[in-house]
Amino acid sequence: MSQEIDKAECPFSGHGEELVNVKFFRGRRDDVITASEIKEQARSAVMQRKLGTATVSKAAPASPHPVIDVKDFVANL
């Protein structure tokens, strides 16, 4: 198990939690995005979760598009 990080030391870990892994999905900006900017967004995300304003689900976002078989689709083009 990885080292335990106290809440006061790291905004990515809550009290009594043992952090395993953190990864980011970079924003679309073409220039340098600073670590501070990324960490502020990450902090805000956690705060939205704590405030109850986030949308929380056990299921991943689903597509509204109908499922098609591409073989059938291409055959009928």
Place this chain on the structure above:
Amino acid sequence: MNTSDLIKHFAEATHLPVDVNEVLAVLQQSGCDDDIEFIGVDLDPEILQGKIKIFYARPVLYAEPKRFANIYYHRRHGSDWQRFICCKELLHLLDPTSAHTNSTDAIDVLAEKIGLPPEMQDPVADGIATNVDRMAEWRAAAILLPLASRNVLLEPFREGVLTLDDIARMADIPRRYVGLVMSPIWDQVHRILAQ
């Protein structure tokens, strides 16, 4: 299971869109019992579009620690980006220990490296944690636009009957990743990702 197994699992799929919940189900069937939450929040997508935090915590006092995974995504995105971000982050459940980021210093380094634009990236010097984070986008593309589907669509795409926008709509993933998958180098890239 590792990410290459997952890519191989979906490689033969010819139905689109591939549901991220199918990916989740395969992970769970292979023994993953992490408590996973998908959390839609308002982010500045120019800076950060999503993140995952994996951690151990005790569900109740004195209980055995359980592994949790919180996957955050920008909820104002369309379904193409939301699904892509969540799939990419989900794949980090399979990261090898050597690629984990779990200290304040390591998170600082990762955030700094991830913030670099492509022309300033240095895969040799940036370290495994950063490279695994970047590569996960390619892996998500391989899963959400499987090789068999890509190969079926390749001829009508090359003939101009289908455009990148058409295929992006079919797969319900961002167009930029469709461009990568439909490019001539993808056969080689997919082979490497599935190794």
